[in-house]
Amino acid sequence: MSIVFEGAGLTVDTPDGSRVVLAPTTLELAEHRIAVVGANGSGKSTLARMINGLVAPSAGRVLVDGFDPARDGREVRRRVGFCFTDPAAQLVMPTCAEDIELSLRRTVKDAHLRRQRALQVLERHGLVDHADASVHTLSGGQKQLLALAGVLAVEPSVVIADEPTTLLDLANTRRIGDLLLGLEQQLVLVTHDLDLAARCDRGIVVADARVVYDGPAAAAVDHYVASVPA
Template identity: 40%
Template sequence: MSIDLHDVGVTLAGRPVLRAISAGLTEARVGIVGRNGSGKTTLARVIAGLVAPDLGRARIGGIDLATDRRAALATVGIIFQNPDHQIIFPTVLEEIAFGLTQQGLRAAEAETAARAMLGCFGKTHWAGAATHSLSQGQKQLLCLMAVLAMRPRVVVMDEPFSGLDIPTRMQLTRHLDGIAAQIVTVTHDPDHLHGFDRVLWLEGGRLVADGPPATVLPAFAAQMRDWGESDDLAHLAG
């Protein structure tokens, strides 16, 4: 699968958020790093087809997902930073089955597929559980299962490990390692991108570096340390 970004520009509330972003992403694991406000989340939403660029174009497999929602449902899934912003149904089974019905499955077929997904993760006993009763890590796993049940070719994750403890992060990472779909992970923490194939670094809505993690991440970490050790706070306005 190829994610093709060509001179992508996005303006929100009169402020440029992304500026002339171009990249062709074919790697299995792609990371997007940057400080808060750098445009990472907006770029993730552009890739997922949730935000249409004001300038340029964004396509996955040649399809403009912002204008073809049916193709978007079949091609890409997104996991948000806060699972409470994503989970909408009262029970686990309903939450997983919903996306499948949106793809055209009948209710009974969707329920069967949802139960099968729970079985893949050893969570069949969760089927009737109330979603509000789950821990933060369990909710993130539920969101992952709901997305994977739809068999997307690309999974976009926006700060998926934010606020999770170390054991939960390790468990979710193991699940993600076994996913065949292309994964695009947005994070401000370079430690979350070990083993990735490619990293994009955004700053002020611009792409300032693009390459292998061994090249991009040390430069990113060094810049963050320099700013953190500086008494000049002017850069925080970005």
């Protein structure tokens, strides 16, 4: 999967002038697992959201397999699965099975087959006993797992996860972390979990709307830690 930032940046107009949310950034993301770390408000989510067109750059462009998310949204969304911090942002149907069926609606046209496929997906993620349960009865970790299952169900080529373990306890952090790092697909992982970040192949540190370090993930984590005053 090829993700290219060609001077992509975002400046927004504010009442007191303009504000740089992400300075023009040139990057090629080709490694299997890429971590993005940095302080609150540094620009990590903006960077991640540009990859699937949730945010459009005001300068430069992003290309995903040659497609521009701002122009060819449909092509890009077929390739890129986006996992939000709060699974409630993604889980919109009453029951777990219906939620997975919603994810599958474009790829599996037959309703009966779609239901079967949804149950298989739930089985794979240990959630099949909850198939007809309300999404609201799931624990936080189970909701995160269900949201991720819905993203993976349509077999994207790359998974973007924006703080997928932030709301989770230790056991679920490990479970979701292991699942993400074990994916065959390319992964772009925005996280404050530095242990998880260090297990990636490449690490990008964002500070004050800029990429300030780009290299091996463990070294990127060290760079970020060293940048924070004791």
